[in-house]
Amino acid sequence: MTVTTITDAQLAPKDYASDQEVRWCPGCGDYAILKAVQKACADMGLVRERTVFVSGIGCAARFPYYMSTYGFHTVHGRAPAIATGIKLANPDLDVWVMTGDGDGLSIGGNHMLHVLRRNVDLNIILFNNEIYGLTKGQYSPTSRRGTRSPSTPFGSIENPVSACAFALGAGARFVARSIDTLQAHLIGVLKRAHAHRGASFVEILQNCVVFNDAVFEHITGKDVAPEAQVAVEHGKPLVFGKNKEKGLRLKPGTLELEIVAAGAADILVHDETNRPLAQLLAALEPPFPTAMGVLYCNPTESYERDVYAQKGAGQGKADLDALLNSERTWEVVP
Amino acid sequence: MATSSISRPQRETRDSVVIRFAGDSGDGMQVTGSQFTLETALAGSDFSTFPDFPAEIRAPTGTTFGVSAFQIHFGGGDVMTPGDAVDVLVAMNPAALTVELHDLKVGGTVIVDTAAFNERNLSKAGYARNPLEDDSLARYQVLKFDITKLTADAVKPHGLSSREAHLCRNMWALGLLLWMYGYERTATIEWLNRKFAKKPEIAAANVAAVNAGHAFGETAEMSEHMVGYVVPKADAQPGRYRTVSGTEGLAWGLVAGLRAAGIEKMVFAGYPITPASALLHVLANLRAYGVVTFQAEDEIAASGAALGASYAGALGVTSSSGPGIALKTEMLGLAIATELPLIVIDSQRAGPSTGMPTKAEQSDLFQAVLGRNADAPLAVLAPTSTADCFHIAIEAVRLATKYMTPVIVLSDGYLAHAAEPWRIPVEADLPRFPVTYRTDPEGFHPFLRDAATLARPWVKPGTPQLEHRIGGLERDYDSGHISYDPDNHARMTKTRADKIAGIANDIPLQDVALGEDHGKLAVVGWGSTFGAIHRAVQMARDEDRDVAHIHVRYLSPFPRNLGELLQRYDRVLVPEMNNGQLVKLLRAEYLIPAEGFSKVTGKPFRVVEIAEAIGKIS
Numbered sequence: 001m002t003v004t005t006i007t008d009a010q011l012a013p014k015d016y017a018s019d020q021e022v023r024w025c026p027g028c029g030d031y032a033i034l035k036a037v038q039k040a041c042a043d044m045g046l047v048r049e050r051t052v053f054v055s056g057i058g059c060a061a062r063f064p065y066y067m068s069t070y071g072f073h074t075v076h077g078r079a080p081a082i083a084t085g086i087k088l089a090n091p092d093l094d095v096w097v098m099t100g101d102g103d104g105l106s107i108g109g110n111h112m113l114h115v116l117r118r119n120v121d122l123n124i125i126l127f128n129n130e131i132y133g134l135t136k137g138q139y140s141p142t143s144r145r146g147t148r149s150p151s152t153p154f155g156s157i158e159n160p161v162s163a164c165a166f167a168l169g170a171g172a173r174f175v176a177r178s179i180d181t182l183q184a185h186l187i188g189v190l191k192r193a194h195a196h197r198g199a200s201f202v203e204i205l206q207n208c209v210v211f212n213d214a215v216f217e218h219i220t221g222k223d224v225a226p227e228a229q230v231a232v233e234h235g236k237p238l239v240f241g242k243n244k245e246k247g248l249r250l251k252p253g254t255l256e257l258e259i260v261a262a263g264a265a266d267i268l269v270h271d272e273t274n275r276p277l278a279q280l281l282a283a284l285e286p287p288f289p290t291a292m293g294v295l296y297c298n299p300t301e302s303y304e305r306d307v308y309a310q311k312g313a314g315q316g317k318a319d320l321d322a323l324l325n326s327e328r329t330w331e332v333v334p
Numbered sequence: 335m336a337t338s339s340i341s342r343p344q345r346e347t348r349d350s351v352v353i354r355f356a357g358d359s360g361d362g363m364q365v366t367g368s369q370f371t372l373e374t375a376l377a378g379s380d381f382s383t384f385p386d387f388p389a390e391i392r393a394p395t396g397t398t399f400g401v402s403a404f405q406i407h408f409g410g411g412d413v414m415t416p417g418d419a420v421d422v423l424v425a426m427n428p429a430a431l432t433v434e435l436h437d438l439k440v441g442g443t444v445i446v447d448t449a450a451f452n453e454r455n456l457s458k459a460g461y462a463r464n465p466l467e468d469d470s471l472a473r474y475q476v477l478k479f480d481i482t483k484l485t486a487d488a489v490k491p492h493g494l495s496s497r498e499a500h501l502c503r504n505m506w507a508l509g510l511l512l513w514m515y516g517y518e519r520t521a522t523i524e525w526l527n528r529k530f531a532k533k534p535e536i537a538a539a540n541v542a543a544v545n546a547g548h549a550f551g552e553t554a555e556m557s558e559h560m561v562g563y564v565v566p567k568a569d570a571q572p573g574r575y576r577t578v579s580g581t582e583g584l585a586w587g588l589v590a591g592l593r594a595a596g597i598e599k600m601v602f603a604g605y606p607i608t609p610a611s612a613l614l615h616v617l618a619n620l621r622a623y624g625v626v627t628f629q630a631e632d633e634i635a636a637s638g639a640a641l642g643a644s645y646a647g648a649l650g651v652t653s654s655s656g657p658g659i660a661l662k663t664e665m666l667g668l669a670i671a672t673e674l675p676l677i678v679i680d681s682q683r684a685g686p687s688t689g690m691p692t693k694a695e696q697s698d699l700f701q702a703v704l705g706r707n708a709d710a711p712l713a714v715l716a717p718t719s720t721a722d723c724f725h726i727a728i729e730a731v732r733l734a735t736k737y738m739t740p741v742i743v744l745s746d747g748y749l750a751h752a753a754e755p756w757r758i759p760v761e762a763d764l765p766r767f768p769v770t771y772r773t774d775p776e777g778f779h780p781f782l783r784d785a786a787t788l789a790r791p792w793v794k795p796g797t798p799q800l801e802h803r804i805g806g807l808e809r810d811y812d813s814g815h816i817s818y819d820p821d822n823h824a825r826m827t828k829t830r831a832d833k834i835a836g837i838a839n840d841i842p843l844q845d846v847a848l849g850e851d852h853g854k855l856a857v858v859g860w861g862s863t864f865g866a867i868h869r870a871v872q873m874a875r876d877e878d879r880d881v882a883h884i885h886v887r888y889l890s891p892f893p894r895n896l897g898e899l900l901q902r903y904d905r906v907l908v909p910e911m912n913n914g915q916l917v918k919l920l921r922a923e924y925l926i927p928a929e930g931f932s933k934v935t936g937k938p939f940r941v942v943e944i945a946e947a948i949g950k951i952s
Contacts, residue, residue: 049798070795073805081635085642088601114631316624320761334572
């Protein structure tokens with residue numbers, strides 16, 4: 001099956017906005033994500049009628065209502081399954097799955113695992129705010145241990161899941177991370193995700209201003225960001241700090257990373273096709289810097305293309321009478 | 335060559351016969367039964383089959399819980415059920431004998447493999463003494479053959495291992511039974527040569543076993559009880575026939591429905607579950623017919639993928655059995671809320687929970703009609719026979735696409751596996767109901783309704799200027815946008831109900847399958863119990879009792895004349911393979927004093943059971 005690329009260069013970001021009033025809390029990180037997605041759509045010239053946003057349940061899941069494309073707001077956690085059905089029915093549609101940490105990693109964790117494993121050609125954008133917002137602030141599967149919430153008044157005693165590490169473990173072939181407020185970076189990551197054939201998984205650290213405000217401040221705060229983030233770029237050394245004075249390398253004799261001076265020998269150069277490296281980067285947490293950008297990109301044929309590449313698929317014209325008369329038949333004569 | 339001077343007794347005529355093949359789940363009883371069925375069909379008899387096998391794939395050999403059986407009822411008349419009581423029981427081991435003997439008629443025939451009645455197998459089956467050596471089988475005609483040795487001798491020239499030779503025993507037994515009823519072996523031999531094309535020695539050995547069993551009947555030192563029979567041909571409508579199982583009927587009906595609707599593609603998404611998996615297997619081979627099958631990670635994802643496919647303009651179909659249907663409930667709610675077509679095939683089995691996976695029940699009727707949160711109506715249909723599975727699947731496609739609604743089809747574990755002769759339809763004669771996708775942007779909104787059907791437009795994503803958003807949140811009647819308006823919700827709830835209720839004007843009026851449209855007693859059934867009820871009502875009518883048979887194929891909504899029809903009888907009896915579900919729906923809907931008659935053993939009704947129930951009240 002050939003893939004035709006059709007773009008619409010005439011549209012501005014605002015043309016991707018629906019006529020519906022956006023109803024997230026004032027100051028919610030989702031506004032910035034919406035803006036970035038609309039800008040990315042305009043930059044890429046996405047054709048509105050060929051684009052479908054699918055979501056589950058939660059604050060992030062309201063996203064499709066605010067886009068002027070096709071949209072399907074489904075049930076909690078199931079967007080990957082519904083999106084898979086859409087792609088099986090029509091592989092030419094450009095399908096995005098908008099999900100959150102609860103939707104995508106708790107109630108829908110199983111679907112997320114399998115949609116990534118199968119490599120369905122979807123752009124999966126996970127808004128991680130480490131909290132259940134729409135149900136008023138319970139801890140989520142990405143909440144850190146000790147998170148106090150209405151359902152954990154004495155602090156959560158569960159260990160959080162790392163979204164990117166989970167995605168890599170599930171077999172995702174495109175895994176990236178960005179931040180709601182980091183507009184230019186986020187738009188760049190979204191474009192890379194869209195360009196990737198197969199399942200693209202993007203985690204966006206998103207601030208919930210009401211129930212989990214500033215939970216990423218130790219990563220995203222202006223003062224700490226240069227030390228707390230390492231921007232990964234294919235073919236470039238893994239360096240960070242205000243003056244890029246620090247670097248990451250393999251600790252000799254181990255399979256761990258260590259922080260060394262940027263001038264030291266053996267500073268790692270990012271290779272986005274290297275899965276073990278991506279897994280090391282995805283798992284980094286303080287005191288290490290958090291890895292931002294495309295951690296892993298190593299495309300292969302997507303699931304639905306493979307489905308249609310199999311013998312006889314998508315033909316549909318075979319003779320029904322021949323089917324009904326297959327195997328043994330006999331005549332009853334008058 | 336010496337001229338044979340043996341004078342063989344004349345074959346006796348039997349109007350109809352019930353045979354049960356029983357053995358270990360590894361003894362090949364299902365293929366034995368299927369091949370016997372095929373030869374029966376080719377000889378022109380009518381038939382009905384009932385495979386009864388354990389949930390265990392290979393239970394420990396010789397155990398009672400590992401017994402697998404296949405029953406066939408065949409004859410010259412209109413055979414409507416697999417038969418109440420067994421005329422001939424083929425018991426390949428002691429476990430099969432002890433499990434199946436209770437269904438054998440007094441005076442019936444038991445054929446046993448004596449070699450299998452060894453101490454070990456007897457003990458596993460719970461026999462303290464060998465029943466072949468005492469008088470415990472005195473009420474039956476027992477034909478004792480060392481089938482193991484006779485088979486081994488027959489296959490010897492083909493150099494099989496003793497294990498492989500042992501596996502040919504079922505074909506020896508098949509050969510003997512084919513002789514007994516005067517049937518050909520041609521189709522079986524062709525089938526064996528095809529099945530074992532890559533192992534010619536195995537094919538040849540199995541053919542030798544069939545021939546040996548047949549020759550044994552023809553020539554060997556038979557006891558005086560060993561006579562051949564003739565079963566007359568059925569008086570069937572002229573035409574071309576084949577056997578069809580309910581699973582095949584549903585699969586092919588879905589394909590025919592897809593064609594009839596003019597939809598390019600069907601996405602069938604399933605998750606393995608007994609007894610529904612077979613439908614996924616059949617459809618997985620039909621990609622040349624526009625079918626894309628998807629084995630999802632769970633039942634929820636299967637229903638989600640099917641719904642996603644419908645959203646994208648394909649025909650979304652999902653299938654399961656009771657426990658899996660329970661998991662699809664939330665997706666049914668979304669399909670109802672977003673008003674998208676979705677077909678759900680439920681092959682019902684005994685429950686609750688895991689229940690008895692290989693045993694049939696009709697206990698998902700409440701789940702299908704009522705089992706969702708909130709007011710969530712949809713259409714429910716039930717096929718009455720394996721052949722009807724084909725037509726009901728087509729009807730499900732028609733209603734789902736015309737009314738933009740989920741449709742549940744209630745099949746069951748019995749229909750899924752049973753087989754009957756089927757007069758093959760011709761595509762050109764099938765109904766056509768082409769769907770129209772909306773493409774006109776003028777005045778469009780996603781919940782703009784057709785005045786007659788109340789259905790909303792079906793729009794394929796990819797259609798310019800019709801971009802819109804739908805979802806599970808309540809939407810405004812006039813714009814399709816999210817709405818929490820109280821009056822609007824009341825209006826939408828009523829509209830969803832009216833849309834489904836309106837289907838009653840678009841389906842056939844309820845007919846009376848047998849008898850008058852008024853009188854003393856109506857026996858009302860649904861689903862796979864058709865044959866048993868029909869035969870029982872026929873028997874009662876033959877005794878001049880005033881009884882009619884009504885069989886309901888449309889369970890939601892009911893045909894619009896059903897209530898009025900039922901009120902024309904003094905009494906209404908509702909036999910069901912559940913603890914009383916249709917009877918409660920009828921009572922609730924029509925305020926009639928319908929009486930239930932339940933059977934929940936995991937086995938289909940016997941004719942005599944229904945006949946007795948009729949006898950008590952008519």
